[in-house]
Amino acid sequence: MRHIFVRTVVVLGLIVIGPLGISGCDNERPRVSIENARAEISPDLYGEGIVYLKIVNLGGKDALVGMKTTIPGATAGLHEMKGDFMVLVKSMKIPGKNTVDLMPMGSHIMIENMPKETHVGYAFTLTLLFARSGEIQIPLTFAKAQPMSPEHQHHE
Ligand SMILES: [Cu+2]
Numbered sequence: 001m002r003h004i005f006v007r008t009v010v011v012l013g014l015i016v017i018g019p020l021g022i023s024g025c026d027n028e029r030p031r032v033s034i035e036n037a038r039a040e041i042s043p044d045l046y047g048e049g050i051v052y053l054k055i056v057n058l059g060g061k062d063a064l065v066g067m068k069t070t071i072p073g074a075t076a077g078l079h080e081m082k083g084d085f086m087v088l089v090k091s092m093k094i095p096g097k098n099t100v101d102l103m104p105m106g107s108h109i110m111i112e113n114m115p116k117e118t119h120v121g122y123a124f125t126l127t128l129l130f131a132r133s134g135e136i137q138i139p140l141t142f143a144k145a146q147p148m149s150p151e152h153q154h155h156e
Pocket of ligand 1: 079086108109110
């Protein structure tokens with residue numbers, strides 16, 4: 001009886017190790033997670049919100065290819081800064097073993113056409129669509145816009 005038990009354990013061990021060995025080659029799977037997500041109501045533009053977050057990828061390359069929110073009627077898009085102008089872009093590369101920061105004065109997620117009742121404290125879900133990782137849902141609550149950092153306030 002004892003020998004049969006040992007053999008069963010060895011066979012199970014091989015089954016588990018097999019797939020892990022295959023995924024370790026050149027086409028590594030991405031391992032994407034979201035950190036420090038923050039949603040703000042735009043202080044300047046009526047009905048607009050901005051989301052900042054950090055995309056951490058511990059695996060192979062991926063791309064952010066779409067997004068949506070649970071806010072009725074609103075649209076979400078990825079904005080990049082070209083000088084002082086915001087430009088809507090369709091996708092963003094997420095390199096392997098890297099972190100992409102969406103932060104004030106840089107690339108960010110813009111939510112437009114929000115209904116009137118969207119205010120500080122309003123809770124919603126932002127869904128990011130990645131080419132390889134699929135959908136990642138991020139629960140968010142609108143906060144007050146943070147004052148800009150000192151170097152942006154005191155231009156001379
Ligand atoms: Cu924008």
